[in-house]
Amino acid sequence: MDDNNCGCWAVLKRGVCKSSASRDSANTIPRTSLVYDTATETRYLNASNRELYPPNEAHLSSDNPDPPPSDNKSPCQLLQFTFQELKSATGNFRPDSILGEGGFGYVFKGWIEENGTAPAKPGSGITVAVKSLKPDGLQGHREWVAEVDFLGQLHHPNLVKLIGYCIEDDQRLLVYEFMTRGSLENHLFRRTIPLPWSNRIKIALGAAKGLAFLHGGPEPVIYRDFKTSNILLDSEYNSKLSDFGLAKAGPQGDKTHVSTRVVGTYGYAAPEYVMTGHLTSKSDVYSFGVVLLEILTGRRSMDKKRPSGEQNLVTWARPYLADKRKLYQLVDPRLELNYSLKGVQKVSQLAHNCLHRDPKSRPTMDEVVKVLTPLQDLNDLAILSYHSRLSQQGRRKKKPEGSQQLSNTQSKSIRGSPLNTGKQRCR
Numbered sequence: 001m002d003d004n005n006c007g008c009w010a011v012l013k014r015g016v017c018k019s020s021a022s023r024d025s026a027n028t029i030p031r032t033s034l035v036y037d038t039a040t041e042t043r044y045l046n047a048s049n050r051e052l053y054p055p056n057e058a059h060l061s062s063d064n065p066d067p068p069p070s071d072n073k074s075p076c077q078l079l080q081f082t083f084q085e086l087k088s089a090t091g092n093f094r095p096d097s098i099l100g101e102g103g104f105g106y107v108f109k110g111w112i113e114e115n116g117t118a119p120a121k122p123g124s125g126i127t128v129a130v131k132s133l134k135p136d137g138l139q140g141h142r143e144w145v146a147e148v149d150f151l152g153q154l155h156h157p158n159l160v161k162l163i164g165y166c167i168e169d170d171q172r173l174l175v176y177e178f179m180t181r182g183s184l185e186n187h188l189f190r191r192t193i194p195l196p197w198s199n200r201i202k203i204a205l206g207a208a209k210g211l212a213f214l215h216g217g218p219e220p221v222i223y224r225d226f227k228t229s230n231i232l233l234d235s236e237y238n239s240k241l242s243d244f245g246l247a248k249a250g251p252q253g254d255k256t257h258v259s260t261r262v263v264g265t266y267g268y269a270a271p272e273y274v275m276t277g278h279l280t281s282k283s284d285v286y287s288f289g290v291v292l293l294e295i296l297t298g299r300r301s302m303d304k305k306r307p308s309g310e311q312n313l314v315t316w317a318r319p320y321l322a323d324k325r326k327l328y329q330l331v332d333p334r335l336e337l338n339y340s341l342k343g344v345q346k347v348s349q350l351a352h353n354c355l356h357r358d359p360k361s362r363p364t365m366d367e368v369v370k371v372l373t374p375l376q377d378l379n380d381l382a383i384l385s386y387h388s389r390l391s392q393q394g395r396r397k398k399k400p401e402g403s404q405q406l407s408n409t410q411s412k413s414i415r416g417s418p419l420n421t422g423k424q425r426c427r
Contacts, residue, residue, distance in 0.1 A: 079164030089119035133172035143245025158210030160242040179232035194334035206239035212365035226287035267301035282359035289354025298332030321352040337383035
């Protein structure tokens with residue numbers, strides 16, 4: 001893929017995420033012979049929106065990491081910070097500097113000097129995001145090591161940049177570039193102003209390029225935790241993948257998959273991975289399909305506040321994706337008619353393909369990028385088509401003969417048109 005030329009692959013140390021089936025506990029997930037059919041998928045999709053592994057079972061993971069990085073093997077010249085430097089850079093980790101919180105710990109906003117690790121005054125130097133590990137989290141330590149191992153050696157415009165780390169006594173921190181606009185999740189679900197269609201396509205394309213880079217390198221990496229909260233945006237709405245704590249080295253040679261304990265988030269993880277523990281790059285493609293649906297619909301992958309038949313996004317959307325006459329009913333109603341007609345068609349079909357029940361029938365991320373790339377330049381907005389139809393109706397009304405018949409025909413046509421689905425959805 002051409003975009004691989006824009007990134008940098010170093011030789012990955014295979015300590016953090018070795019793909020060895022024998023080192024993963026055979027008892028951590030059921031190994032019964034599961035047939036992946038519609039009924040099986042439905043049971044999976046109706047599961048609650050929670051982490052795939054219970055917190056009290058986190059220590060059972062057999063993904064044994066390498067020892068933490070030291071001065072003599074810092075990958076790609078990462079900066080090594082002292083705890084005191086990061087404490088000063090974040091204003092003593094004050095609460096009003098918190099950018100977010102996850103299973104790993106809190107993320108704080110801070111400032112450091114441009115050429116080094118020294119803290120800077122707020123508003124000067126370089127703005128950074130400092131992620132702190134919860135001190136009692138063994139699984140968190142493994143994810144911390146995975147972050148350093150992967151992001152310290154993988155460089156691409158659509159992967160968040162890891163600047164450095166801190167390992168001091170029981171303190172584990174990571175320092176990233178600061179992403180001005182936060183996560184895609186915030187823009188889709190927590191803001192009253194809808195994210196414009198053009199920005200949605202740009203974000204989807206950037207995230208797809210990031211995944212394609214991971215999958216297409218000399219030593220493929222499976223991201224394993226692709227979701228809207230892990231897609232960060234800069235001031236120009238360029239998207240970058242963050243949080244590589246669950247990333248895993250992909251299968252090598254003649255191996256078709258990696259066998260591993262199931263981790264991730266319900267609603268995003270591919271059903272065949274959840275049911276068998278077999279991890280492939282197509283697992284990421286399924287997750288991308290879910291996020292693409294969220295971008296298209298403005299709905300969360302799991303939403304218990306909705307009626308029973310609409311709580312799981314994939315379950316609700318499948319019938320619409322398979323019917324070209326209904327797919328416009330999927331569009332986020334907050335967009336009104338400010339979206340591309342052809343773009344919706346292409347995105348819906350792409351999501352449908354990414355969510356295929358047979359992993360082998362899903363596209364590669366390179367193919368996804370090829371589909372999304374031309375969608376940036378489409379200008380066939382639904383609002384323009386709607387006004388054009390109104391104008392045509394106005395001219396026809398001036399004809400004295402058959403005006404009533406034309407009016408009835410046009411009215412029926414408009415009611416059944418995708419341009420009128422916004423009103424239908426809002427009932």
